[in-house]
Amino acid sequence: MATVLVAYGSSEGQTETVAERIVEVLETEGLDATLVDLKRRSGAFEPATVDSIVVGASIHAGSHQQYVADFVRDHRSTLNRCPSAFFSLSLSAASEDAEAQATADDLLEEFLEETGWNPDGTLAVAGALKYSEYGFFKRFVMRWIGGRASGDTDTSRDYEYTDWDEVESFARQFATLIRTDA
Ligand SMILES: Cc1cc2nc3c(=O)[nH]c(=O)nc-3n(C[C@H](O)[C@H](O)[C@H](O)COP(=O)(O)O)c2cc1C
Structure with missing residues:
Protein backbone atom coordinates (compact mmCIF):
# COMPACT_ATOMS: atom_id res chain seq x y z
CA MET A 1 0.00 0.00 0.00
CA ALA A 2 1.45 3.40 -0.98
CA THR A 3 2.20 5.69 1.96
CA VAL A 4 1.37 9.41 2.24
CA LEU A 5 2.53 11.89 4.87
CA VAL A 6 0.04 14.70 5.50
CA ALA A 7 2.01 17.34 7.43
CA TYR A 8 0.46 20.63 8.49
CA GLY A 9 0.79 23.80 10.49
CA SER A 10 -2.31 25.30 12.08
CA SER A 11 -2.70 28.27 14.43
CA GLU A 12 -6.43 28.08 15.25
CA GLY A 13 -7.25 24.56 14.09
CA GLN A 14 -8.89 24.91 10.65
CA THR A 15 -5.88 23.66 8.67
CA GLU A 16 -5.77 20.70 11.05
CA THR A 17 -9.42 19.91 10.29
CA VAL A 18 -8.72 20.15 6.54
CA ALA A 19 -5.64 17.90 6.91
CA GLU A 20 -7.77 15.35 8.78
CA ARG A 21 -10.34 15.36 5.98
CA ILE A 22 -7.57 14.85 3.39
CA VAL A 23 -6.29 11.84 5.38
CA GLU A 24 -9.83 10.38 5.45
CA VAL A 25 -10.19 10.74 1.67
CA LEU A 26 -6.72 9.27 0.98
CA GLU A 27 -7.52 6.28 3.20
CA THR A 28 -10.85 5.79 1.42
CA GLU A 29 -8.83 5.80 -1.81
CA GLY A 30 -6.78 2.88 -0.45
CA LEU A 31 -3.64 4.76 0.65
CA ASP A 32 -1.82 4.51 3.97
CA ALA A 33 -1.93 8.11 5.22
CA THR A 34 -0.21 9.51 8.34
CA LEU A 35 -1.10 12.88 9.86
CA VAL A 36 1.68 14.98 11.41
CA ASP A 37 1.27 18.28 13.24
CA LEU A 38 4.53 20.09 12.37
CA LYS A 39 4.33 22.30 15.44
CA ARG A 40 4.27 19.41 17.91
CA ARG A 41 6.25 16.74 16.06
CA SER A 42 9.11 15.01 17.71
CA GLY A 43 12.19 14.40 15.56
CA ALA A 44 11.06 10.80 15.15
CA PHE A 45 9.69 10.81 11.62
CA GLU A 46 11.54 10.90 8.34
CA PRO A 47 9.75 12.19 5.21
CA ALA A 48 12.21 10.35 2.94
CA THR A 49 10.65 7.03 4.05
CA VAL A 50 7.17 7.77 2.63
CA ASP A 51 6.04 7.53 -1.01
CA SER A 52 4.36 10.93 -1.20
CA ILE A 53 3.75 14.08 0.86
CA VAL A 54 0.97 16.65 1.31
CA VAL A 55 1.78 19.83 3.25
CA GLY A 56 -0.74 22.37 4.56
CA ALA A 57 -0.39 25.78 6.23
CA SER A 58 -2.48 28.87 6.93
CA ILE A 59 -1.86 32.56 6.34
CA HIS A 60 -1.48 34.99 9.24
CA ALA A 61 -0.42 38.61 8.69
CA GLY A 62 0.51 37.86 5.10
CA SER A 63 2.60 34.73 5.51
CA HIS A 64 2.44 31.03 6.25
CA GLN A 65 3.76 29.49 9.49
CA GLN A 66 7.55 29.80 9.62
CA TYR A 67 7.93 26.26 11.00
CA VAL A 68 6.12 24.88 7.93
CA ALA A 69 8.47 26.82 5.64
CA ASP A 70 11.42 25.44 7.63
CA PHE A 71 10.08 21.89 7.24
CA VAL A 72 9.71 22.34 3.47
CA ARG A 73 13.20 23.83 3.14
CA ASP A 74 14.73 21.04 5.25
CA HIS A 75 13.07 18.35 3.08
CA ARG A 76 13.02 20.17 -0.26
CA SER A 77 14.90 17.51 -2.21
CA THR A 78 12.53 14.77 -0.98
CA LEU A 79 9.49 16.93 -1.72
CA ASN A 80 10.71 17.74 -5.22
CA ARG A 81 11.48 14.08 -5.93
CA CYS A 82 8.23 12.38 -4.83
CA PRO A 83 4.59 13.19 -5.66
CA SER A 84 3.71 16.16 -3.46
CA ALA A 85 0.99 18.75 -2.95
CA PHE A 86 0.51 21.95 -0.97
CA PHE A 87 -2.68 23.51 0.40
CA SER A 88 -2.97 26.96 1.93
CA LEU A 89 -5.83 28.31 4.06
CA SER A 90 -6.74 31.97 4.31
CA LEU A 91 -9.58 34.42 4.57
CA SER A 92 -8.47 35.96 1.26
CA ALA A 93 -9.42 32.72 -0.49
CA ALA A 94 -12.89 33.06 1.10
CA SER A 95 -13.46 36.51 -0.36
CA GLU A 96 -15.73 37.14 -3.31
CA ASP A 97 -13.39 39.91 -4.38
CA ALA A 98 -11.11 38.76 -7.24
CA GLU A 99 -8.23 40.88 -5.99
CA ALA A 100 -8.35 39.26 -2.54
CA GLN A 101 -8.49 35.80 -4.11
CA ALA A 102 -5.48 36.69 -6.25
CA THR A 103 -3.64 37.64 -3.03
CA ALA A 104 -4.26 34.12 -1.68
CA ASP A 105 -2.78 32.65 -4.88
CA ASP A 106 0.16 35.07 -4.78
CA LEU A 107 1.00 34.21 -1.16
CA LEU A 108 0.84 30.51 -2.00
CA GLU A 109 3.24 31.03 -4.93
CA GLU A 110 5.50 33.19 -2.75
CA PHE A 111 5.73 30.35 -0.21
CA LEU A 112 6.76 27.91 -2.94
CA GLU A 113 9.33 30.31 -4.40
CA GLU A 114 10.85 31.07 -1.00
CA THR A 115 11.13 27.39 -0.10
CA GLY A 116 12.21 26.18 -3.55
CA TRP A 117 9.45 23.58 -3.77
CA ASN A 118 7.59 22.57 -6.96
CA PRO A 119 4.61 20.49 -5.82
CA ASP A 120 2.45 18.57 -8.32
CA GLY A 121 -0.76 20.07 -6.93
CA THR A 122 -1.75 23.22 -5.04
CA LEU A 123 -4.95 24.50 -3.47
CA ALA A 124 -5.71 27.93 -2.01
CA VAL A 125 -8.75 27.19 0.14
CA ALA A 126 -11.02 29.32 2.29
CA GLY A 127 -10.39 29.04 6.05
CA ALA A 128 -12.49 30.09 9.02
CA THR A 162 -14.00 26.00 3.73
CA ASP A 163 -15.40 24.38 0.58
CA TRP A 164 -15.25 20.69 1.56
CA ASP A 165 -16.06 19.47 -1.96
CA GLU A 166 -12.99 21.35 -3.19
CA VAL A 167 -10.84 19.82 -0.42
CA GLU A 168 -12.07 16.29 -1.15
CA SER A 169 -11.57 16.71 -4.88
CA PHE A 170 -7.98 17.94 -4.25
CA ALA A 171 -7.29 14.82 -2.14
CA ARG A 172 -8.84 12.47 -4.72
CA GLN A 173 -6.78 14.03 -7.53
CA PHE A 174 -3.64 13.54 -5.45
CA ALA A 175 -4.58 9.88 -4.81
CA THR A 176 -4.96 9.39 -8.57
CA LEU A 177 -1.53 10.95 -9.14
CA ILE A 178 0.08 8.63 -6.58
CA ARG A 179 -1.51 5.56 -8.18
CA THR A 180 -0.34 6.70 -11.64
CA ASP A 181 3.17 7.34 -10.32
CA ALA A 182 3.42 3.93 -8.56
C1 LIG B 1 -4.28 36.94 13.65
C2 LIG B 1 -4.76 36.46 12.30
C3 LIG B 1 -4.19 37.00 11.15
C4 LIG B 1 -4.65 36.59 9.88
N1 LIG B 1 -4.08 37.15 8.76
C5 LIG B 1 -4.55 36.79 7.55
C6 LIG B 1 -4.00 37.39 6.38
O1 LIG B 1 -3.05 38.17 6.41
N2 LIG B 1 -4.55 37.04 5.19
C7 LIG B 1 -5.59 36.15 5.09
O2 LIG B 1 -6.05 35.91 3.98
N3 LIG B 1 -6.09 35.54 6.19
C8 LIG B 1 -5.61 35.85 7.41
N4 LIG B 1 -6.11 35.25 8.53
C9 LIG B 1 -7.16 34.23 8.39
C10 LIG B 1 -6.62 32.80 8.57
O3 LIG B 1 -5.78 32.45 7.48
C11 LIG B 1 -7.81 31.84 8.66
O4 LIG B 1 -8.50 32.15 9.86
C12 LIG B 1 -7.42 30.39 8.64
O5 LIG B 1 -8.59 29.60 8.67
C13 LIG B 1 -6.52 30.03 9.81
O6 LIG B 1 -6.23 28.64 9.73
P1 LIG B 1 -5.72 27.86 11.04
O7 LIG B 1 -6.89 27.82 11.97
O8 LIG B 1 -5.36 26.51 10.56
O9 LIG B 1 -4.56 28.61 11.57
C14 LIG B 1 -5.67 35.62 9.77
C15 LIG B 1 -6.22 35.07 10.95
C16 LIG B 1 -5.77 35.48 12.20
C17 LIG B 1 -6.39 34.88 13.44
Missing part, protein backbone atom coordinates in the same frame (compact mmCIF):
# COMPACT_ATOMS: atom_id res chain seq x y z
CA LEU A 129 -13.07 32.94 11.41
CA LYS A 130 -12.93 31.46 14.91
CA TYR A 131 -13.89 34.37 17.12
CA SER A 132 -14.47 31.99 20.06
CA GLU A 133 -10.78 31.04 20.04
CA TYR A 134 -9.29 34.52 19.78
CA GLY A 135 -8.23 36.56 22.79
CA PHE A 136 -9.53 40.09 23.23
CA PHE A 137 -7.02 41.86 20.97
CA LYS A 138 -7.07 39.23 18.22
CA ARG A 139 -10.88 39.24 18.23
CA PHE A 140 -10.87 43.01 17.83
CA VAL A 141 -8.40 42.87 14.91
CA MET A 142 -10.15 39.93 13.24
CA ARG A 143 -13.55 41.61 13.54
CA TRP A 144 -12.12 44.41 11.41
CA ILE A 145 -10.33 42.08 8.95
CA GLY A 146 -13.27 39.67 8.83
CA GLY A 147 -15.67 42.55 8.28
CA ARG A 148 -13.71 43.62 5.21
CA ALA A 149 -13.22 40.07 3.88
CA SER A 150 -16.67 38.60 4.44
CA GLY A 151 -18.82 41.03 6.40
CA ASP A 152 -19.09 38.50 9.25
CA THR A 153 -18.59 40.55 12.41
CA ASP A 154 -20.76 38.75 14.98
CA THR A 155 -18.03 37.76 17.45
CA SER A 156 -20.42 35.59 19.49
CA ARG A 157 -20.09 32.83 16.89
CA ASP A 158 -17.56 31.23 14.51
CA TYR A 159 -17.71 31.19 10.69
CA GLU A 160 -16.41 28.40 8.47
CA TYR A 161 -15.88 29.15 4.77
Whole structure:
Protein backbone atom coordinates (compact mmCIF):
# COMPACT_ATOMS: atom_id res chain seq x y z
CA MET A 1 0.00 0.00 0.00
CA ALA A 2 1.45 3.40 -0.98
CA THR A 3 2.20 5.69 1.96
CA VAL A 4 1.37 9.41 2.24
CA LEU A 5 2.53 11.89 4.87
CA VAL A 6 0.04 14.70 5.50
CA ALA A 7 2.01 17.34 7.43
CA TYR A 8 0.46 20.63 8.49
CA GLY A 9 0.79 23.80 10.49
CA SER A 10 -2.31 25.30 12.08
CA SER A 11 -2.70 28.27 14.43
CA GLU A 12 -6.43 28.08 15.25
CA GLY A 13 -7.25 24.56 14.09
CA GLN A 14 -8.89 24.91 10.65
CA THR A 15 -5.88 23.66 8.67
CA GLU A 16 -5.77 20.70 11.05
CA THR A 17 -9.42 19.91 10.29
CA VAL A 18 -8.72 20.15 6.54
CA ALA A 19 -5.64 17.90 6.91
CA GLU A 20 -7.77 15.35 8.78
CA ARG A 21 -10.34 15.36 5.98
CA ILE A 22 -7.57 14.85 3.39
CA VAL A 23 -6.29 11.84 5.38
CA GLU A 24 -9.83 10.38 5.45
CA VAL A 25 -10.19 10.74 1.67
CA LEU A 26 -6.72 9.27 0.98
CA GLU A 27 -7.52 6.28 3.20
CA THR A 28 -10.85 5.79 1.42
CA GLU A 29 -8.83 5.80 -1.81
CA GLY A 30 -6.78 2.88 -0.45
CA LEU A 31 -3.64 4.76 0.65
CA ASP A 32 -1.82 4.51 3.97
CA ALA A 33 -1.93 8.11 5.22
CA THR A 34 -0.21 9.51 8.34
CA LEU A 35 -1.10 12.88 9.86
CA VAL A 36 1.68 14.98 11.41
CA ASP A 37 1.27 18.28 13.24
CA LEU A 38 4.53 20.09 12.37
CA LYS A 39 4.33 22.30 15.44
CA ARG A 40 4.27 19.41 17.91
CA ARG A 41 6.25 16.74 16.06
CA SER A 42 9.11 15.01 17.71
CA GLY A 43 12.19 14.40 15.56
CA ALA A 44 11.06 10.80 15.15
CA PHE A 45 9.69 10.81 11.62
CA GLU A 46 11.54 10.90 8.34
CA PRO A 47 9.75 12.19 5.21
CA ALA A 48 12.21 10.35 2.94
CA THR A 49 10.65 7.03 4.05
CA VAL A 50 7.17 7.77 2.63
CA ASP A 51 6.04 7.53 -1.01
CA SER A 52 4.36 10.93 -1.20
CA ILE A 53 3.75 14.08 0.86
CA VAL A 54 0.97 16.65 1.31
CA VAL A 55 1.78 19.83 3.25
CA GLY A 56 -0.74 22.37 4.56
CA ALA A 57 -0.39 25.78 6.23
CA SER A 58 -2.48 28.87 6.93
CA ILE A 59 -1.86 32.56 6.34
CA HIS A 60 -1.48 34.99 9.24
CA ALA A 61 -0.42 38.61 8.69
CA GLY A 62 0.51 37.86 5.10
CA SER A 63 2.60 34.73 5.51
CA HIS A 64 2.44 31.03 6.25
CA GLN A 65 3.76 29.49 9.49
CA GLN A 66 7.55 29.80 9.62
CA TYR A 67 7.93 26.26 11.00
CA VAL A 68 6.12 24.88 7.93
CA ALA A 69 8.47 26.82 5.64
CA ASP A 70 11.42 25.44 7.63
CA PHE A 71 10.08 21.89 7.24
CA VAL A 72 9.71 22.34 3.47
CA ARG A 73 13.20 23.83 3.14
CA ASP A 74 14.73 21.04 5.25
CA HIS A 75 13.07 18.35 3.08
CA ARG A 76 13.02 20.17 -0.26
CA SER A 77 14.90 17.51 -2.21
CA THR A 78 12.53 14.77 -0.98
CA LEU A 79 9.49 16.93 -1.72
CA ASN A 80 10.71 17.74 -5.22
CA ARG A 81 11.48 14.08 -5.93
CA CYS A 82 8.23 12.38 -4.83
CA PRO A 83 4.59 13.19 -5.66
CA SER A 84 3.71 16.16 -3.46
CA ALA A 85 0.99 18.75 -2.95
CA PHE A 86 0.51 21.95 -0.97
CA PHE A 87 -2.68 23.51 0.40
CA SER A 88 -2.97 26.96 1.93
CA LEU A 89 -5.83 28.31 4.06
CA SER A 90 -6.74 31.97 4.31
CA LEU A 91 -9.58 34.42 4.57
CA SER A 92 -8.47 35.96 1.26
CA ALA A 93 -9.42 32.72 -0.49
CA ALA A 94 -12.89 33.06 1.10
CA SER A 95 -13.46 36.51 -0.36
CA GLU A 96 -15.73 37.14 -3.31
CA ASP A 97 -13.39 39.91 -4.38
CA ALA A 98 -11.11 38.76 -7.24
CA GLU A 99 -8.23 40.88 -5.99
CA ALA A 100 -8.35 39.26 -2.54
CA GLN A 101 -8.49 35.80 -4.11
CA ALA A 102 -5.48 36.69 -6.25
CA THR A 103 -3.64 37.64 -3.03
CA ALA A 104 -4.26 34.12 -1.68
CA ASP A 105 -2.78 32.65 -4.88
CA ASP A 106 0.16 35.07 -4.78
CA LEU A 107 1.00 34.21 -1.16
CA LEU A 108 0.84 30.51 -2.00
CA GLU A 109 3.24 31.03 -4.93
CA GLU A 110 5.50 33.19 -2.75
CA PHE A 111 5.73 30.35 -0.21
CA LEU A 112 6.76 27.91 -2.94
CA GLU A 113 9.33 30.31 -4.40
CA GLU A 114 10.85 31.07 -1.00
CA THR A 115 11.13 27.39 -0.10
CA GLY A 116 12.21 26.18 -3.55
CA TRP A 117 9.45 23.58 -3.77
CA ASN A 118 7.59 22.57 -6.96
CA PRO A 119 4.61 20.49 -5.82
CA ASP A 120 2.45 18.57 -8.32
CA GLY A 121 -0.76 20.07 -6.93
CA THR A 122 -1.75 23.22 -5.04
CA LEU A 123 -4.95 24.50 -3.47
CA ALA A 124 -5.71 27.93 -2.01
CA VAL A 125 -8.75 27.19 0.14
CA ALA A 126 -11.02 29.32 2.29
CA GLY A 127 -10.39 29.04 6.05
CA ALA A 128 -12.49 30.09 9.02
CA LEU A 129 -13.07 32.94 11.41
CA LYS A 130 -12.93 31.46 14.91
CA TYR A 131 -13.89 34.37 17.12
CA SER A 132 -14.47 31.99 20.06
CA GLU A 133 -10.78 31.04 20.04
CA TYR A 134 -9.29 34.52 19.78
CA GLY A 135 -8.23 36.56 22.79
CA PHE A 136 -9.53 40.09 23.23
CA PHE A 137 -7.02 41.86 20.97
CA LYS A 138 -7.07 39.23 18.22
CA ARG A 139 -10.88 39.24 18.23
CA PHE A 140 -10.87 43.01 17.83
CA VAL A 141 -8.40 42.87 14.91
CA MET A 142 -10.15 39.93 13.24
CA ARG A 143 -13.55 41.61 13.54
CA TRP A 144 -12.12 44.41 11.41
CA ILE A 145 -10.33 42.08 8.95
CA GLY A 146 -13.27 39.67 8.83
CA GLY A 147 -15.67 42.55 8.28
CA ARG A 148 -13.71 43.62 5.21
CA ALA A 149 -13.22 40.07 3.88
CA SER A 150 -16.67 38.60 4.44
CA GLY A 151 -18.82 41.03 6.40
CA ASP A 152 -19.09 38.50 9.25
CA THR A 153 -18.59 40.55 12.41
CA ASP A 154 -20.76 38.75 14.98
CA THR A 155 -18.03 37.76 17.45
CA SER A 156 -20.42 35.59 19.49
CA ARG A 157 -20.09 32.83 16.89
CA ASP A 158 -17.56 31.23 14.51
CA TYR A 159 -17.71 31.19 10.69
CA GLU A 160 -16.41 28.40 8.47
CA TYR A 161 -15.88 29.15 4.77
CA THR A 162 -14.00 26.00 3.73
CA ASP A 163 -15.40 24.38 0.58
CA TRP A 164 -15.25 20.69 1.56
CA ASP A 165 -16.06 19.47 -1.96
CA GLU A 166 -12.99 21.35 -3.19
CA VAL A 167 -10.84 19.82 -0.42
CA GLU A 168 -12.07 16.29 -1.15
CA SER A 169 -11.57 16.71 -4.88
CA PHE A 170 -7.98 17.94 -4.25
CA ALA A 171 -7.29 14.82 -2.14
CA ARG A 172 -8.84 12.47 -4.72
CA GLN A 173 -6.78 14.03 -7.53
CA PHE A 174 -3.64 13.54 -5.45
CA ALA A 175 -4.58 9.88 -4.81
CA THR A 176 -4.96 9.39 -8.57
CA LEU A 177 -1.53 10.95 -9.14
CA ILE A 178 0.08 8.63 -6.58
CA ARG A 179 -1.51 5.56 -8.18
CA THR A 180 -0.34 6.70 -11.64
CA ASP A 181 3.17 7.34 -10.32
CA ALA A 182 3.42 3.93 -8.56
C1 LIG B 1 -4.28 36.94 13.65
C2 LIG B 1 -4.76 36.46 12.30
C3 LIG B 1 -4.19 37.00 11.15
C4 LIG B 1 -4.65 36.59 9.88
N1 LIG B 1 -4.08 37.15 8.76
C5 LIG B 1 -4.55 36.79 7.55
C6 LIG B 1 -4.00 37.39 6.38
O1 LIG B 1 -3.05 38.17 6.41
N2 LIG B 1 -4.55 37.04 5.19
C7 LIG B 1 -5.59 36.15 5.09
O2 LIG B 1 -6.05 35.91 3.98
N3 LIG B 1 -6.09 35.54 6.19
C8 LIG B 1 -5.61 35.85 7.41
N4 LIG B 1 -6.11 35.25 8.53
C9 LIG B 1 -7.16 34.23 8.39
C10 LIG B 1 -6.62 32.80 8.57
O3 LIG B 1 -5.78 32.45 7.48
C11 LIG B 1 -7.81 31.84 8.66
O4 LIG B 1 -8.50 32.15 9.86
C12 LIG B 1 -7.42 30.39 8.64
O5 LIG B 1 -8.59 29.60 8.67
C13 LIG B 1 -6.52 30.03 9.81
O6 LIG B 1 -6.23 28.64 9.73
P1 LIG B 1 -5.72 27.86 11.04
O7 LIG B 1 -6.89 27.82 11.97
O8 LIG B 1 -5.36 26.51 10.56
O9 LIG B 1 -4.56 28.61 11.57
C14 LIG B 1 -5.67 35.62 9.77
C15 LIG B 1 -6.22 35.07 10.95
C16 LIG B 1 -5.77 35.48 12.20
C17 LIG B 1 -6.39 34.88 13.44
